Amino acid sequence: MAITLERASTRRRRVSILGSTGSVGCNTVDLLLRDRDSYEVMALTARSNVTLLAEQARQLHPRLVVIADEAHYDALKSALAGTNIAVAAGAAALEEAAAADADWVMAAIVGAAGLMPTLAAAARGATVALANKECLVCAGDIVMAELRRSGGTLVPVDSEHSAIFQIFDFDQVDAIERIILTASGGPFLDMDLARMKDVTPAQAVAHPNWDMGAKISVDSATMMNKGLEVIEAAHLFPIPEERIEVIIHPQSVIHSMVGYSDGSVLAQMGTPDMRTPIAYALAWPDRQASPAARLDLAAISQLTFRAPDSGRFPALDLAREALKTGGVAPTVLNAANEVAVAGFLSGEIGFLDIVAVVAAGLEAAPAGVVATVEDVFAVDREARIQARKSMAQFARRR
DSSP states (O other): OOOOOOOOOSSOEEEEEETTTSHHHHHHHHHHHHOGGGEEEEEEEESSOHHHHHHHHHHHOOSEEEESSGGGHHHHHHHTTTSOOEEEESHHHHHHHHTSSOSEEEEOOOSGGGHHHHHHHHHTTOEEEEOOHHHHHHHHHHHHHHHHHHTOEEEEOSHHHHHHHHHOOGGGGGGEEEEEEEEOOOTTTTOOHHHHTTOOHHHHTOOSSOOOOHHHHHHHHHTHHHHHHHHHHHHHSSOOGGGEEEEEOTTOOEEEEEEETTSOEEEEEOOSOTHHHHHHHHHTTSOOOOOSOOOOHHHHOOOOOBOOOTTTOTHHHHHHHHHHHOTTHHHHHHHHHHHHHHHHHTTSSOTTHHHHHHHHHHHHOOSOOOOSHHHHHHHHHHHHHHHHHHHHHHHHHO
16 A cells, blocks of 8 residues: 555644645645645646636745636736745646655646646655545556555545545554545435436535535535545445445435444544645644634534435446446546536536546547547547537437
């Protein structure tokens, strides 16, 4: 495993944030601003949000800031004039930021776009705080192999995988029977299919518990997010797919559980605030203060659970099938889902069409393996072409 257990240094930790203007990135910035003396910021990156990126840079004084969209380079350069902060743009610059001399790198660039920067951070042996589950979905074996080669450390940031990481006894793997990923069920948990057909992007991104970006919120609404997390868990923890369970827990208080052979089930609990798992990753293997609201079980009064409904949320089964099939299937799943979610958010297809586009992509996918990064991008590119063709068919039916 690339997850290693060793004490953190007591010196000021050098950190970089890849995707600093997204939801996870902003929460990471918030924590850094609350504890300025413990961290030195090496690099910040964003896709196109110049205004927020420049504001964060002026607050944290990184050595380098990168805007992925080169069209915004001049605006960022102008916004940071006189600060002595280096400014760069483009994909190569993103990898440069990821490879900067940081001890700890937050990998929070959403989607397959985050793969190369994450690999660059892994290659130099950094501690990678992974908030980009798509990296492990589309190239899990490659990412984990790179971490093993470099001696890097991976600390998961997804609330579910952070929970498991905190309670998974790596010294007694044989005593672990199962891991249990909890899912809120999203905003449409009790909605029937007839009504789901007409839901809007605004409804889909209005998550009942978590404040997340649009893509992740839609994935939660389809439950594809949980399917991606099953694949991620299979790479992170030495547990086979059939022993990775999913249960709906609408309150989002228990973030995940680990079941042991003596009948014990250990759970990690907390209020639904991403600053908790981010703070854990920032200070790991120690802990630091977080401003997240403290859990009040008496006020919550009850915790409820139910099995996932695969009839209304088939994305979870699609992801499991892709994991079991292996080869190109997880990469195709991820690429097709990214295209379909973007199509839904732009109004091209309906909500239920998202999973249909993914299913069509998996059905059309050829047999094969993804042994190299070049393989990943080749499969990803073809899967996106196929997904756009499928999406056009669904769009014509609307």
